[in-house]
Amino acid sequence: MCHELDIVITPLHHDPPTNAIACVFMSSCFHPRGKYSFIQPLSQSMTSSGDGPSIIEFVPDLTTKKRKGVYRPIYADVFSKDTNQGGDVNVIHLMVNPFSGKKQGESIAQQAKTTFEKKSIKVTTHVSASSGQLIELAAHLTTETTDVVAVVGGDGSLSEVITGLMQAKSQCRIGLIPAGTGNSMANDLKIQNTEEAIHRICNGNFQHLDLAKVDMVAGLPGSEQGHLTRYSANLVTWGLGVDSTIKAEKMRWMGPMRYDVGILMAIMANNRRHATLTIDGVSFEDDFTLFLIQNSQTGGSLLPLAPGATLDDGKMDIGILKKMKRGQILKAFGQLKTEGRHVFHPMVDYYRFKTLEISTPKPTAINVDGENIGSTPIKMEVLPGAVAIIV
Secondary structure (H helix, E strand, O other): OOOOOOEEEEEOOOOHHHOOOEEEEEOOOOOOOOEOOOOOOOOOOEEEOOOOOEEEEOOEOOOOOOEOOEOOEOOOOOOOOOOEOOOOOOEEEEEEOOOOOOOOHHHHHHHHHHHHHHOOOEEEEEEOOOOOHHHHHHHOOOOOOOOEEEEEEOHHHHHHHHHHHHHHOOOOEEEEEEOOOOOHHHHHOOOOOHHHHHHHHHHOOEEEEEEEEEEEEEOOOOOOOOEEEEEEOOEEEEEHHHHHHHHHHOOHHHOOHHHHHHHHHHHHHOOOOEEEEEEOOEEEEEEEEEEEEEOOOEEOOOEEOOOOOOOOOOOEEEEEEEOOOHHHHHHHHHHHHOOOHHHHOOOEEEEEEOEEEEEOOOOOEEEEOOEEEEEEEEEEEEEEEEEEEEO
16 A cells, blocks of 8 residues: 655664764655645645655754753754865965954954965955955956965855855865854854964865855845845745844844844734745645755854754755744744754754745745845755865
8 A cells, every 4th residue: 555655764874873863755655636745744735746855853862951841952963074185275365244243354354364474375355345245256256276265254255255156166165264243154163263263274174065056036025126146055044034134134233132132023023924835846835934944053143043954965954934823933932042942843844955946925035144135936956065165
């Protein structure tokens, strides 16, 4: 007898003792009507045109104490592959966002430049004068494969530089000197400070990093300006999360706390959000609260959004928060703030995918790597190991 789904439990990596998160992969045995029935169904109208995404099942860490009613999940390894030895670094191109975080980008860049030059490394410095200009500056760099392009800024600055380098088809290594507000990628890479970042760049060791090619409408709803392509290394969000960051950007004077205030304001508004989400050929149409589309494990002000995410597994993770009441959202947010325990919330599902589309009845805002820059409809494709990042 053929059931609606044949389910196989498979380790996320080949070494189960170091990573106890498991994925549930869907087989090719479909319901006659062409619909999937998941362990945790998202809707009654989910149609398939492909093999479908994989469900992520999180394993609780029983060595931790219960908080918010659940244990902490066991986190995935940030990288699944061994580090590559980079060899000598002779040229570094500093890409500086002077407006990131506490606006210390230029002073941090000068500190890095002084240290690099003491090591007889040639340094060029390129300072952005406006939002988005790092894309153009990076695209016009003349680089060799042995060069390092070092980003002095946050996650949005890293996204801009990567986008420019992808446009130029550059093969150089990318370094990160954190100077932003959230610094999520630096957090995943365990780069604690400027000195640590400089040390790693001088060593030149690297990992291959997955990216997502993101095609969307340029501009927020009401000010659309045609087509936009960006390359994401960190995250893409839709729904309540974007609403909260739009509100947070109006309160930059508050520092990282603005993210908490922004999300509380968005929770209280609890706007209706209807969308059709398609991941790896499987479509879900329903009302949703939030999509957390992650390459890295953290986002925003170092929030543990995707404990199962790995930066080089050739896929991205999506956390789907179904339509919830305010109290349910507050509970899920409280669990998220306590080491990512929201993954066990009954109204939250996680999947792993290679392609994604979001369409909505009317344009809704999209946030890419911490920047509110686009609107639906949106298409995403994961590019495995697209760039080399200094670790």
